[in-house]
Amino acid sequence: MWELRLFKTMDRGVSELAPRLAAAEVDVQRLVETGMEALLGVRFLASEYSTGPVHAGRIDSLGLDANGAPVVVEYKRGTDPGVINQGLFYLSWLVDHRSEFEHLVGDKLGANAAAQVLWSGPRLICVAGDYTRYDLHAVREHRRSIDLVRYRFFGRDLIGLETVATVAGRPTQGRRVQHKGLAGMGPERLVELAAAADEVLLGLGDGITKVQRKHYSAYRRLQNFASICPPQRTKVHVYLSLDPADIDLVPDFTRNVTGLGHHGTGDLEVRLRTERDLERAQDLFRSSYTAA
Numbered sequence: 001m002w003e004l005r006l007f008k009t010m011d012r013g014v015s016e017l018a019p020r021l022a023a024a025e026v027d028v029q030r031l032v033e034t035g036m037e038a039l040l041g042v043r044f045l046a047s048e049y050s051t052g053p054v055h056a057g058r059i060d061s062l063g064l065d066a067n068g069a070p071v072v073v074e075y076k077r078g079t080d081p082g083v084i085n086q087g088l089f090y091l092s093w094l095v096d097h098r099s100e101f102e103h104l105v106g107d108k109l110g111a112n113a114a115a116q117v118l119w120s121g122p123r124l125i126c127v128a129g130d131y132t133r134y135d136l137h138a139v140r141e142h143r144r145s146i147d148l149v150r151y152r153f154f155g156r157d158l159i160g161l162e163t164v165a166t167v168a169g170r171p172t173q174g175r176r177v178q179h180k181g182l183a184g185m186g187p188e189r190l191v192e193l194a195a196a197a198d199e200v201l202l203g204l205g206d207g208i209t210k211v212q213r214k215h216y217s218a219y220r221r222l223q224n225f226a227s228i229c230p231p232q233r234t235k236v237h238v239y240l241s242l243d244p245a246d247i248d249l250v251p252d253f254t255r256n257v258t259g260l261g262h263h264g265t266g267d268l269e270v271r272l273r274t275e276r277d278l279e280r281a282q283d284l285f286r287s288s289y290t291a292a
Contacts, residue, residue: 002130004162006154019152019160021129025077028151031159032073032127033061039161040125040149041223041292042071045108051093059090062101064109066224066265067211068118069145070094070101076128084138084146087124091144095122121169121211125222127151127161136165145169145209147222163222166207190231193272197238200282201226204289215263225292226285227264235273238281239266240288247284253277254284 007014022028029047036044042063049059061073072094074087094101098119106114123145131148139146148165201219202208211218216239219226227239244256244267255269262269266288270281 002150002152002160002162004152004160006158006160008155017154017158019154022077022151022153025075028077028127029060029075032075036061036063036073039159040071040073041066041220042073042125043109045104049104051090051097055093057090057093059094062094062104064105064113064117065123065220067121067213067218067220068113068116069121069123069211070117070119071123071125073125073127076126078129079132080128081132081134083126083128084124084135084142084148087126087146088142088144091122091124095119118211118213121145123147125149131164139165139167142167143169149222161222163207166209166221168209187231190234190236193275193278194228194231194236196275197228197236197272197278197281200278201228201285201289204286208289213263218265219289221289221292223292224265225288227266229263235271237262237264238270238272238285239264240268240270240284241266241292242268242284242288244268253280 002019006017008017032039033044033047036042042065044063046062049062051057051059059072060075063071063073065071072087072091074083076083102114102117105117125147127149130150135148139148146167147163150162150164152160154160202210207221209220211220216227216229218224225241229237239262244258247254247268249256253271257269258267270284272278272281
């Protein structure tokens with residue numbers, strides 16, 4: 001059930017914009033595909049992707065998330081008890097056709113992106129009008145990473161998205177080596193500081209998934225909200241998905257890295273040297289988590 005109420009301010013008060021479902025499923029699909037990276041944190045690759053004559057199906061949308069994980073997106077106008085099973089059906093097909101997907105990624109995003117596809121964490125994102133309690137229970141019984149997202153249209157040009165369930169799943173065997181994380185890297189003090197930051201990020205709320213890449217650890221709700229890089233000589237770098245223009249930057253603590261190359265995702269860099277730095281960074285961590 002959609003609980004958010006949205007109002008338009010007017011000279012003589014406010015007018016409520018009543019939530020509504022799309023007239024057709026394709027209306028939701030077209031809108032999400034047009035703004036997929038902003039809405040879901042996923043780079044759009046293909047629409048209505050054919051699974052061939054034997055499988056005889058079409059995947060609504062294919063994408064690649066910020067960590068390089070393959071993503072299947074399935075849409076339903078309202079409540080449909082088959083959306084999860086249908087999506088998992090297509091996700092299994094995708095995992096069995098890795099080379100075909102990597103070829104698609106190479107064509108759309110380049111050879112470097114294709115070489116770094118994270119097959120240990122393929123994802124299914126369902127976007128629907130609503131879900132039943134059986135859906136919410138079912139996602140927790142699967143080993144795959146699944147996100148259930150509820151949508152509503154407001155007025156003529158507004159859409160709201162609400163993540164109602166996020167399950168990390170269990171890693172599947174991939175061709176790439178899984179790394180052990182931060183342990184044993186850098187001075188012991190910085191390793192402990194990185195571990196403390198990890199604990200803070202994972203403790204911000206429910207539905208947080210940690211994704212381990214070669215050069216960073218990412219923390220995700222529906223989208224990445226933070227990344228931690230291995231400790232350097234004197235500091236730990238944390239990158240947050242916040243607009244640096246909205247932040248009062250503090251020299252040698254926070255930095256705008258928009259357009260600058262770095263490992264991890266996010267445009268706001270936070271430098272941690274001491275436990276005090278971690279304490280004053282926690283409001284920024286929480287703001288990035290809330291916005292994800």
